[in-house]
Each structure stands twice: as structure tokens, then as C-alpha cells.
Amino acid sequence: MALHLVYGGTFDPIHFGHLAIACAARDALDCTVRLMPAGDPPHRAPPGADGATRAAMVALAIEGVQGLVLDHRELERQGRSYTVDTLAELRDELGPSKPLAWLVGADSLLGLPGWHRWRDLFALAHLVVAERPGSALDAQLLAGLADALQDRWTRQAADLQSQPAGRVLRLHQPLSHVSATAVRARLAAGASTADCLPPRVAAFIHEKGLYGAAARAPL
Ligand SMILES: Nc1ncnc2c1ncn2[C@@H]1O[C@H](COP(=O)(O)OP(=O)(O)OP(=O)(O)O)[C@@H](O)[C@H]1O
Numbered sequence: 001m002a003l004h005l006v007y008g009g010t011f012d013p014i015h016f017g018h019l020a021i022a023c024a025a026r027d028a029l030d031c032t033v034r035l036m037p038a039g040d041p042p043h044r045a046p047p048g049a050d051g052a053t054r055a056a057m058v059a060l061a062i063e064g065v066q067g068l069v070l071d072h073r074e075l076e077r078q079g080r081s082y083t084v085d086t087l088a089e090l091r092d093e094l095g096p097s098k099p100l101a102w103l104v105g106a107d108s109l110l111g112l113p114g115w116h117r118w119r120d121l122f123a124l125a126h127l128v129v130a131e132r133p134g135s136a137l138d139a140q141l142l143a144g145l146a147d148a149l150q151d152r153w154t155r156q157a158a159d160l161q162s163q164p165a166g167r168v169l170r171l172h173q174p175l176s177h178v179s180a181t182a183v184r185a186r187l188a189a190g191a192s193t194a195d196c197l198p199p200r201v202a203a204f205i206h207e208k209g210l211y212g213a214a215a216r217a218p219l
């Protein structure tokens with residue numbers, strides 16, 4: 001049964017780090033990756049760009065990229081975009097046996113104990129965790145999190161296809177140091193973003209003057 005894989009993020013803006021892990025997950029798990037911008041992301045300051053604008057940038061970034069699609073689900077829902085609510089909605093729609101997974105970066109996994117009803121997530125979906133510089137999974141695992149994850153780790157992509165939920169797969173992909181925070185800072189400073197943003201996204205940002213960017217990108 002094909003895995004339903006969702007990649008949730010603020011995407012403020014989407015950058016090469018996001019695209020790299022989405023493509024790595026697509027290839028490792030042989031499935032479509034659904035990039036889902038959070039409407040009102042929990043546990044962080046409000047995004048610099050509104051939901052429709054962040055979704056437009058995701059659409060530009062994935063145009064022509066095989067196996068990546070934009071999913072508007074959380075933008076269409078009112079209130080905080082809690083992942084547990086999104087996964088419960090999807091589980092209702094997919095039924096009890098179809099495999100469902102949520103893709104996160106390692107820093108997000110380490111923050112999981114702060115998420116709304118986080119222990120309920122494992123009954124709804126698998127987690128796919130992408131390594132991220134500065135977020136060492138082995139050393140930093142919080143005590144409560146390590147217990148919750150202990151019997152769930154797998155190295156086998158097939159385990160995510162054969163079970164509906166509850167496993168945690170570590171995605172090994174080339175590490176990317178890009179962050180949206182750094183991208184926003186570069187845009188505001190008038191510095192080049194050529195090594196962290198797809199050209200179409202950069203052009204859109206400059207055209208709209210987002211994040212304090214000048215009308216023209218630096219040469
Ligand atoms: N370079 C990266 N490597 C691995 N995972 C990443 C990377 N960038 C983002 N992610 C993951 O993608 C998801 C969405 O990230 P998000 O949109 O918050 O981007 P960000 O770069 O972390 O943004 P910000 O700097 O604004 O916090 C999160 O789970 C995050 O851990």
C-alpha cells in the first residue's frame with residue numbers, strides 16, 4: 001500500500017534545505033511527498049509571510065519537481081495548526097490500515113515533547129526524521145522522548161509500508177546548513193541567497209518586497 005507522506009513546515013520561506021529532505025524522503029520511501037504549509041504554526045512567532053504567500057513560494061519551488069506536491073489542508077483550517085489534528089483528519093479519511101507518515105527535521109523531533117498531545121501522534125502516523133546540523137539525535141534525546149521512541153526506530157523503509165503507524169525512520173541525507181531564519185536575515189541585509197533559495201522563489205520575494213528584500217536581487 002502506498003505510503004501517504006506529509007511534510008509540514010512554516011516554509012517562511014521554503015529553501016534548499018527543505019527541498020533536499022523532501023527529495024531524499026521521496027527517493028528513500030518511493031512515494032509522493034506532500035508539502036503542507038502550517039496556517040498558524042504552533043510554538044513560534046507568527047511567520048513573516050502569510051499562509052497564501054508561503055504556499056505560493058512552495059508551489060514555485062516544486063514546479064517541475066517530480067514527486068513533490070503542495071497540500072493546502074492546514075491553510076484551510078481555522079485556529080492553530082496542531083499536527084495531531086491534521087493527522088487525525090487524515091487517518092479518518094485514509095482508514096485504519098493505510099500507512100501514513102509525517103516528515104520532520106531532527107530539531108523538530110527534539111522538540112516533540114512540547115507538541116500538543118504528542119504521545120497520540122504515534123497511533124496516527126509514522127515519523128520520518130531528517131538529520132540536521134546542530135541537532136544530534138543520539139546525544140540530545142530528552143529522557144521522556146527516548147523512552148517513547150525506544151521500540152519504534154527502524155532502518156527499514158518497508159516497515160513504513162507494511163504498518164499503518166507507530167515507527168520512526170531516520171533519513172540519511174546530505175546535511176544542509178540552510179535555515180529560513182538565516183535566509184530572512186540575508187534578504188533583509190541585501191545579501192545573496194543564490195545558494196539557499198530556488199531562483200523562482202528569490203525572484204518572487206524580491207518582486208513582492210518580502211522580508212525586507214529590495215526590489216532587485218543582488219548580482
Ligand atoms: N536544513 C535542514 N535540514 C533538515 N531539516 C530541516 C532543514 N530546514 C528545515 N528543516 C525541517 O523542516 C521542517 C520545517 O522547517 P521550517 O519551515 O521551520 O524551516 P526552518 O529553516 O527551520 O525555519 P526557521 O529558521 O524559521 O525556524 C522542520 O521540521 C525542520 O526541522
Ligand SMILES: O=C(O)c1ccc[n+]([C@@H]2O[C@H](COP(=O)([O-])O)[C@@H](O)[C@H]2O)c1
Pocket residue numbers: 007008009010011036038041042043044081082083084108114115116
Ligand atoms: O502540533 C504541534 O504542537 C506542533 C508544534 C511544533 C511544530 N509543529 C509542526 O511541525 C512542523 C514544523 O514546524 P516548524 O515550526 O519547524 O515549521 C509544522 O508543520 C508545524 O505545524 C506542530
